[in-house]
Amino acid sequence: VQLVESGGGLVKPGGSLRLSCAASGFTFSDYYMTWIRQAPGKGLEWVSYINGRSSYTNYADSVKGRFTISRDNAQSSLYLQMNSLRAEDTAVYFCARGWSRYDSSGPIDYWGQGTLVTVSS
Amino acid sequence: SSELTQDPSVSVALGQTVRITCQGDSLRIYYASWYQQKPGQAPVLVIYGKNNRPSGIPDRFSGSSSGNTTSLTITGAQAEDEADYYCNSRDSTGNHLVFGGGTKLTVL
Numbered sequence: 551v552q553l554v555e556s557g558g559g560l561v562k563p564g565g566s567l568r569l570s571c572a573a574s575g576f577t578f579s580d581y582y583m584t585w586i587r588q589a590p591g592k593g594l595e596w597v598s599y600i601n602g603r604s605s606y607t608n609y610a611d612s613v614k615g616r617f618t619i620s621r622d623n624a625q626s627s628l629y630l631q632m633n634s635l636r637a638e639d640t641a642v643y644f645c646a647r648g649w650s651r652y653d654s655s656g657p658i659d660y661w662g663q664g665t666l667v668t669v670s671s
Numbered sequence: 672s673s674e675l676t677q678d679p680s681v682s683v684a685l686g687q688t689v690r691i692t693c694q695g696d697s698l699r700i701y702y703a704s705w706y707q708q709k710p711g712q713a714p715v716l717v718i719y720g721k722n723n724r725p726s727g728i729p730d731r732f733s734g735s736s737s738g739n740t741t742s743l744t745i746t747g748a749q750a751e752d753e754a755d756y757y758c759n760s761r762d763s764t765g766n767h768l769v770f771g772g773g774t775k776l777t778v779l
Contacts, residue, residue, distance in 0.1 A: 584768070594706075594714065594757050596768035608766055644713060657704040657719035658759065658768075664713060 551575040551660040553645045558665030565635050565669070571628040571645030571662060578626040579603070582648030584658055585619060585630050587641035587667075597643070598630065602651050613639075635669045642666050675703075675758055675771035682777040683748045691743045693758030693771045703741040703760040705734060707752075708773075714757065718743055745776075753778045 557569040569585070585597040598609045598619040607619050618631040628645055642664040649656030675695040683689035693703055702721060706714035716725050718734035731746045741760075745752055758771040 586770075593755075593773040594708075594759075594770040596759075596770060599768065610767065655702065655720065657716055659716050659719070659725065661713040661715075 551647065553647065553660060553662035555643065555645045555662045555665040558643065558667045560668045560670065561635055562671050563636060563669055566631070566633045567635065567667060569630040569632065569643055569645075569665060569667070573626045573628065573645075573647070576647070578621075579623040580650050580652070582651075583619075583621060583628045584646045584648045585628075586644045586646055586658075586661075587639075588644070588664070589638075589641040592641075595641075599648055600628070632667070635667075637669050640667060640669045675760060675769050677756075677758060677771035677774045679772065680775045680777065682779055683745070684779050685750060686747050688744065688746045689748055689776065691745075691756050691774045691776065693741045693743075694739055695760065695769070695771075696739055697760055697763045697769070698736065698739050698741050700763065701761045701765070702736065703734075703758045705732075705743045706757045706759065708755045708757065709753075717756075748776075748778050750778050752776060 552574045554572045561567050579602045584599040600607045600619045616634045620629045644664045645662040646658045647660040677693050704719040705717050707717050708714040717728050717732050722734045733744045735742050756774045762769050
């Protein structure tokens with residue numbers, strides 16, 4: 551299993567950014583996928599998840615209405631569209647594999663190395 | 672409640688046993704997972720479910736739970752176990768995921 555994030559960078563407050571995550575080594579469509587972030591020197595914060603068919607998504611209250619998670623199973627790719635960015639969104643954003651459609655109690659088990667998003671003027 | 676509470680820091684002498692705890696109302700309903708994170712690295716899953724270890728995780732790592740508390744135990748802590756440890760589960764609705772604030776483990 552390999553997860554590789556891209557798309558991070560420096561953006562001004564109020565701006566937008568789209569993160570991508572390329573997955574390999576497993577049947578991508580069988581798994582929920584998640585985004586988790588970590589502000590500098592802080593703990594982990596769950597951001598969003600999406601099911602394998604893109605029919606169900608969920609968001610942390612801190613990003614709801616501003617961020618949109620999506621996926622392309624044909625490309626084994628996960629995305630996070632981030633709009634109306636704020637300074638407090640500055641963090642390393644990790645793509646992580648969630649539970650399979652066969653076991654809803656499964657853990658988040660594999661993580662990418664993360665991509666840094668910095669929101670600053 | 673959507674919170675998971677961990678002690679900010681714990682220390683253990685080399686070769687001794689240490690328990691890291693995580694408390695939250697949702698833990699009465701859902702199992703937790705535990706992650707180890709070293710500086711500059713992505714988290715690594717070490718324990719999940721009732722007491723399951725992914726392949727490659729040493730058997731000195733174990734998990735347990737009782738009531739609203741879940742615990743990660745390291746039996747015979749090694750220097751390489753020095754890291755931040757996070758618990759993770761669902762909130763009481765089951766719809767949102769939550770992480771504990773993390774515990775920094777120091778091996779003396």
